[in-house]
Amino acid sequence: MPDTLARFLRDLDAEIRDRQDWGQVADYIPELARIDPAQFGIAVALPGNRIVTAGQAEKRFSIQSVSKVFSLACVLGRIGEQIWTRVGREPSGRRFDSILSLEEDGGRPRNPFINAGALVTTDELVTGRAPKEALAEILAFLRIAAEDEEIHIDRAVARSETETGYRNVALANYLKSFGNLRNAPEITLGTYFHQCAIEMSCVQLARAGRVIAGLSCAPQMLTPLKARRINALMMMCGHYDGSGDFAFRVGLPAKSGVGGGILLVAPGRASVAIWSPGLNGYGNSQMGSYAAERLARETGWSVFG
Template sequence: MAGANPTPEALQAFLDRLSAEIHERGDWGKVADYIPELADVDPAQFGIAVLLADGSMCSAGAARVGFSVQSISKVFSLACVLGRIGEQIWQRVGREPSGSRFDSILLLELEKGIPRNPFINAGALVVTDELLTGRTPRDALSEIIHFIRLAADDDDIHIDRAVAMSEQDTGDRNRALVNYLKSYGNLKNPVDYALGTYFHQCAIEMSCIQLARAGRVIAGLPGAPAILSPTRARRINALMLTCGHYDESGDFAFRVGLPGKSGVGGGLLIVAPGRASIAIWSPGLNDTGNSRAGTFAARRLAEFTGWSVFG
């Protein structure tokens, strides 16, 4: 990865300017109002945290405000499954970009119950189902939470039960997806177990600072706990780059050039391998369900640092 690393002082000054610029622009987007607990979140918020390879943490804005990580949790559940069964998971889920909405059922029907990748909802439900095999929903959730807490070196990371219940009350599209998976024989556990575990996984709450610290195991930063092998981290990075922003993944790779995973809570986890773990949050979304201000901030950060996996 080409480009010089900015000093922590230079990066901090840039993040302060960036936060001011985003508030000045006021281009916030629309919150995910189809999840009632997220509908009342003020979209005019922005936080960013960047953990550098030397251990320096630079942050600006609402970097310590907790938010619902939603689909960013899929990165960590995939890491847990790879640790449990390794490459066997690819017999149940693909590794190709979808080019469709994150909750689309069309491809799942066309491809006979094999989701296109583990970051669309159907693929994440398969990963969650695999985590459930031979254990209770409580145990599966404990494994994900334990992994994240260990990665972040922070035990103050929890599930927002109100968000989980809100998703459970309104998650009819996910119910359709999981029943499609079952109809094609790609579900091992009861539908309610898979759905309940998935909804609670998505309701994990973290701040940008916590998320940036958790992302260091994906970024391969010095000092990160040895809970994910370099080979598996590279696999996850590749999927984040090609599939992490649903049908906006290609544009994100083109404009930012770094692996990233978005969530409809407005969060972004972005990785500069070996250099930095980046977390951004702004709850207003664009038309593809990714954080509007967060995506803008990611582009500006990539321009400032010169970080890119493309050299």
């Protein structure tokens, strides 16, 4: 299979570059606005520590909201099911940075993958310790999962988000007004902005995703139940208000980020990382979403049989 998959990925890379349908970069974050959207990379981690790649799979990018998968994994490891008293498990049906549902739901975000929900999980991680310790826990999780110590925070991206992240500032203050933020907003926000600015390559991200996919070659960092919970949330909520359409087209759990990354999971079979920085109207990678659909169709991978 690896040889057949490698040929398919090479053909897919060529097809995507021929299409020239890249979408628009996240221009509301100045550091991301400077990135050329005409880029694509993909890495597929298979059982037995095999990695198949195409395109710019070794190029590092800001994983942004893909980090929410791993911060949630850290929180589940620290306090388990208690986190669900502060954040829900339902699709939002609105933009990832919407404040409307917080008003409707009394300050309890609908899931941990929209920005308000991720602020709550980050707030839980930073409670009782310094922000650098919370960030060190997330980085340590990623480095162990990927078996790669060269995973770091892009300080320029973190600074860019800190200087311009006014909607997240509003969300944090709104959460605080409802009593669902335990730390000072600036403490939680600073930690969150740095978490989102973690940079990884597709190869590193695919290797880290093995612990979510439950591959036997992965470090044993999550119980099967926790991995299943995370997969369920990725399927229902991982692509914001485009999650239903993505599930319909691809049929696999996935989490996107506005840096253009997608972590795609075929449980027990593969962990896939895709990067193309141009976004569609939902804020998800345009060519990354197309590549995920093509890959699922080619391999037959689906949680629906």
